Amino acid sequence: MASVHQINISGGGVPKLPIDEVDVDINGIIGDDQASKEHHGGPDRALCLFSLEVIEALQAEGHPIAPGSTGENLTITGLDWDRVGPDTRLRIGQTVAQITGFTSPCWKIVGSFSDRDSARISQAEHPGWSRVYAKVIISGVIRTGDDVEVIE
Numbered sequence: 001m002a003s004v005h006q007i008n009i010s011g012g013g014v015p016k017l018p019i020d021e022v023d024v025d026i027n028g029i030i031g032d033d034q035a036s037k038e039h040h041g042g043p044d045r046a047l048c049l050f051s052l053e054v055i056e057a058l059q060a061e062g063h064p065i066a067p068g069s070t071g072e073n074l075t076i077t078g079l080d081w082d083r084v085g086p087d088t089r090l091r092i093g094q095t096v097a098q099i100t101g102f103t104s105p106c107w108k109i110v111g112s113f114s115d116r117d118s119a120r121i122s123q124a125e126h127p128g129w130s131r132v133y134a135k136v137i138i139s140g141v142i143r144t145g146d147d148v149e150v151i152e
Contacts, residue, residue, distance in 0.1 A: 002079035002148040004092065005052045008068035014108055016068040018144075024095050025139045029073050044100045045133040049084070052077040054129055058113075058120065065112040070121065072131050076148050082128050089151040094140025096151065102130040 008016035009032035016032070023030045028046035050072035058065045067075040074092065084090075088099040105118035113120055123130035 003077055004074055004142060004144055004146045004148060005077040006067040006075040007142060007144055008071075008073055008075065010071075014069060014071045015066070016071055016073065018068060021141060021143045023140075024136055024142055026136050028136070029142075032073060044135050046136045047074060047097055047134040048072045048103060048131055049074045049076055049090075049097075049099075049134060050131040051075075051079065051081040051084075054081060054121070058129075062114050063112060063120070064114065069112045070109045070118075070131060071106070074142070079148055079150075083150060084132055089137070090134070091147070091149050091151055093142040093146030094138070095136060095142055096138040097134035098137055099132045099134050101133050103133055 006018050007022050009019050009022065009029055010016040012033045026043050026046060048071060050070060052067065052075050055065055055067060055075065084099060086099055086101050090097050102123035105122050107118065109118045110116040119125050121129050121131060
């Protein structure tokens with residue numbers, strides 16, 4: 001079973017730092033903020049999710065990436081990341097989220113890459129390596145360790 005490896009928040013910008021439990025509503029994680037509301041946040045980009053296994057593969061390539069360093073709110077482990085794309089619905093703890101799209105890499109996360117090329121996690125250039133945005137369908141609490149499942 002897949003699960004929430006880490007929950008990450010910040011007052012705006014990266015890295016987002018770990019926290020054990022959060023309340024989530026249609027606008028995202030209560031207590032989390034984004035530095036650029038034009039490009040991040042809002043109901044269709046309420047949550048940013050990323051795969052722990054992708055992060056570990058990038059670390060194996062020599063990148064200094066870590067959970068939260070690329071701005072994801074939820075670092076998920078054990079989920080087949082190739083199954084996660086637009087319109088995928090996930091039950092995450094008490095919440096339900098629907099993937100709205102792949103994120104675009106931002107210049108603010110270049111420190112997570114040894115060559116400072118954040119396009120390493122661009123869906124267009126490296127399919128299956130991107131973070132994803134999601135809207136919240138059902139609000140609730142998410143805790144570290146909560147189960148994550150794809151809802152068919």
